[in-house]
Amino acid sequence: MTWTQRIVLLLGGLTLLGVTLELIRKRRLREEYAVLWICTGLMILAFVVMPGALFSVAEWLSLHYTVLMMLVCFIFLAAIVLHYSVVISRHSDRERDLTQELAMLKDELAKLKEEAREPPPPPVEPRPRPPALRT
Amino acid sequence: MIRPRENGRDKESEGVAMPATHSGSTDTIGLGTRRALVIVPAYNEAETIHRVMRDLRRHAPWADVVVINDGSKDATSFRARQAGAKVLDLPVNLGIGGAVQTGFRYAYEQGYDLAFQFDGDGQHRARRLAELARPILEGHTDLVIGSRFLRPRGMTAYGMRLVGIKILARAITVIGKQPITDPTSGFRAAGRRAIQLFAHEYPQDYPEPESLVLVWRQGLNVREVPAAMRRRRGGVSSIRLWNGVHYMAKVLLAIVMDTLKGRVQIQEEVVR
Numbered sequence: 476m477t478w479t480q481r482i483v484l485l486l487g488g489l490t491l492l493g494v495t496l497e498l499i500r501k502r503r504l505r506e507e508y509a510v511l512w513i514c515t516g517l518m519i520l521a522f523v524v525m526p527g528a529l530f531s532v533a534e535w536l537s538l539h540y541t542v543l544m545m546l547v548c549f550i551f552l553a554a555i556v557l558h559y560s561v562v563i564s565r566h567s568d569r570e571r572d573l574t575q576e577l578a579m580l581k582d583e584l585a586k587l588k589e590e591a592r593e594p595p596p597p598p599v600e601p602r603p604r605p606p607a608l609r610t
Numbered sequence: 611m612i613r614p615r616e617n618g619r620d621k622e623s624e625g626v627a628m629p630a631t632h633s634g635s636t637d638t639i640g641l642g643t644r645r646a647l648v649i650v651p652a653y654n655e656a657e658t659i660h661r662v663m664r665d666l667r668r669h670a671p672w673a674d675v676v677v678i679n680d681g682s683k684d685a686t687s688f689r690a691r692q693a694g695a696k697v698l699d700l701p702v703n704l705g706i707g708g709a710v711q712t713g714f715r716y717a718y719e720q721g722y723d724l725a726f727q728f729d730g731d732g733q734h735r736a737r738r739l740a741e742l743a744r745p746i747l748e749g750h751t752d753l754v755i756g757s758r759f760l761r762p763r764g765m766t767a768y769g770m771r772l773v774g775i776k777i778l779a780r781a782i783t784v785i786g787k788q789p790i791t792d793p794t795s796g797f798r799a800a801g802r803r804a805i806q807l808f809a810h811e812y813p814q815d816y817p818e819p820e821s822l823v824l825v826w827r828q829g830l831n832v833r834e835v836p837a838a839m840r841r842r843r844g845g846v847s848s849i850r851l852w853n854g855v856h857y858m859a860k861v862l863l864a865i866v867m868d869t870l871k872g873r874v875q876i877q878e879e880v881v882r
Contacts, residue, residue, distance in 0.1 A: 570702075571704055571708050571711075571814070574700055574701060574702055574704055574708070574712075575700070575704075575708065575711065575712040575715055577700075577701055578678075578698040578699055578700045578701065578712055579698060579712070579715065579716060579719070581698075581699065582696070582697075582698050602721050603721075604719070605718060605719065605721065605806075606877045608715065608718075608809060608810055
């Protein structure tokens with residue numbers, strides 16, 4: 476590994492770690508997601524310190540060509556993005572559930588306020604409540 | 611607890627005459643003790659919503675109405691309340707699927723036996739709701755679709771739109787092994803089982819065609835009845851990207867993905 480490569484890797488790794496830590500500090504990144512990026516940053520730094528390790532890993536995986544290395548990187552990133560797609564889908568489902576629930580609760584609240592102001596209405600026959608929706 | 615027809619005796623506003631509605635005397639379709647709800651999804655329909663309400667009051671006084679205001683930027687909510695509707699305001703815009711599902715959740719939790727989907731833009735006719743309800747009231751159907759094409763009358767789609775719907779209808783027919791002529795129709799009636807299903811799970815992207823696949827997957831019965839519709843009076847179709855092919859491809863893809871999905875597990879409802 477040339478010195479230029481090592482310097483670029485060093486800067487890259489430090490930047491990644493720095494940005495991650497700064498985001499955690501500003502509470503814009505949850506720790507559970509930050510762990511992934513801290514590990515990635517540390518791994519890059521480890522390879523800067525011990526370039527031999529990188530080549531051992533490459534040897535072990537039979538990665539003799541740059542293209543194969545790129546492929547490994549791509550698979551790694553694709554897995555992360557897929558994970559985030561799952562997270563986003565779950566969040567939009569929850570957001571929808573909460574929005575719907577909120578609209579119904581607001582209505583319920585308005586009705587209760589109305590009833591509190593007026594004399595109580597004649598009793599209504601109780602209607603069994605259906606089982607709660609899974610959320 | 612919602613009492614049926616609590617909206618019926620509301621103030622007469624804007625000079626809109628409201629026929630008096632009283633429980634019992636208005637049951638012209640054989641509901642008996644069952645209760646019906648009309649779900650009206652509305653997004654920026656302030657211009658048309660009071661006409662829709664008047665239509666419903668006059669021709670379907672036997673049903674309660676809930677307007678789902680899907681985060682409108684105009685006075686939809688205010689106008690709907692003025693016209694005597696119960697309104698659920700979604701604090702953020704969810705799109706047609708999320709809005710309609712809110713109505714089904716409400717219908718489920720309030721114990722309605724029959725729920726209709728009825729657009730807030732005035733293209734559906736309240737007079738036809740009774741025909742939609744009949745197969746469900748007779749007890750052998752879970753979901754009824756009002757089709758514009760079942761009889762050659764009152765067709766309201768033209769050009770690429772018609773071609774698109776035809777292709778989609780063919781695809782849906784193959785998937786469901788049951789002839790469906792108007793899979794994008796938003797004029798529908800759902801029985802208790804379908805209400806329960808939709809309260810738990812309702813497609814969000816292209817809800818009308820996709821919900822058919824869902825309903826078949828759960829083993830519910832679907833039926834189409836003829837229903838003439840008006841040309842829309844205002845508002846914008848929820849199908850915005852209507853450059854035929856693009857829309858078609860996306861809906862078909864969504865439907866094919868729906869066929870891959872497993873069954874939804876729904877808790878058995880306590881018999882009332």
